[in-house]
Amino acid sequence: MGKIxxxxxxxxxxxxxxxxxxxxxxxxxxxKKKGQDENIDVQAIASGVLITADRRYFLLTAGHVIEGRDPEDLGILVGNTFNILNGNIKYVNPYFDSVSFKTDIAIWELDENVAQSLTPTYNFLSLNQIDLHHSPLIKPQYLIVGYPWKKSKANPIKRKIKVRPFVFLTKQSQPDVYKKIKHEFHSNLILEYKQRQIKEFGSGIVKKGVNPEGISGCGVWFIPKFISTESVPEFKLVGIIIGQDQIKRNIISTRIHLVTEVLRIQFGLNIPASSITRIDIDNMS
Incomplete structure (x- = not known):
């Protein structure tokens, strides 16, 4: 008899x-520190999502992660190896104007050899796992998975970094929140995260939540149905996290159709045009 x-x-x-x-x-x-090639010291700064399409490989993250930094100093650790992310970058500088601030995305096409160097640890998400026509719901069906930089602790003796991921199931914020924090429903997906009053899953105990700084660039994953014959129900990428509101009650993401528009227009991928909104490519770097 199975366990109930x-x-x-x-x-x-x-x-x-x-x-x-x-x-x-x-x-x-x-x-990594500028100019370091050996015995590299690294600092955790953000998160990302790896995707693939047409046998090409991409890293998605937030635009502010790229702005003001030399791309050659950014990388991903596989074991103790720091992998520099060579490739072609297109991103929205969030400091350009108010529209850019609300978009704040970066798409980095990785050289194939870089992509291959990541595969011992990571996989690349296919386009059929991206819901570019997603209609947001006010239901607890959105999963955020990223890496707060304050939870990444370096051990200089073992030369390893211990990470503690951020995993949070939540729902879309109420419609009036979009107006209050001056973001747009057609381009943003705002999710509840009352950092000072988080109810613990299972126990219901209310406590202060984790500071999510560093999850910028991670994905928002929609779970259509929790009841499934599979141990892992279907899940779809629907947004990229770009920040938190000032009162620390909401986490802000850019909706994924803006990312696919950049992939379609700037990178020439065969992706259907978005019927929700279009992106202004003039403010991209």
Whole structure:
């Protein structure tokens, strides 16, 4: 006879199973000191999502991660190896204007040899796992998985970094929040994260949540159905995290159709044009 579990335990197991899959596509991004080639010291700064299309490989992250930094100083760790992300970058500088601030995305096409160097640890998400026509719901069906930089601790003796990921199941914020924080429904997906009043999954205990700084660039994953015959239900990429509001009650993402528009226009991928909104390519670097 199989073990009977309650609803909370079941949901927790589903979130854990999906998160383990999402980790395969979600690297932490590091910054090395300028000019270092050996015995490199790195600092955790952000997160990203790896995708593939037409046998090409891309890293998605937030635009502010790229702005003001030399791309040759950014990389991903595989074991103790710092992999510099050679390739072609297109990004929106969020400091350019108010529209750019609300978009804040970066797409980095990786050289094939760089992509291959990541495969011992990571996989690349295919386009069929991206929902570019997603219609947001106010239901707890959105999973955020990223890496707060304050939770990444370096061990200089073992020359390793211990990371603690951020995994949070949440729902879309109420419609009036978009107006309050001056973001747009057609281009942003705002999600509840009341950092000072987080209810612990299972126990219901209210406590202060994790500071999410460093999850910028990670994905927002929509779970259409929790009940499934599979141990890992279907999940779709629907947004890229770009920040948190000033009162620390919401996490802001750019909707994924803006990313696919950049892939379509700037990188020439055969992707259907978005019917939701278009991106202004004039403010891209």
């Amino acid at each position: 579990i309650n609803t909370t335990d079941y949901l927790q197991s589903i979130v854990n199973n999906i998160s383990r899959e999402v980790f395969n596509y979600t690297p932490q991004l590091y910054l």
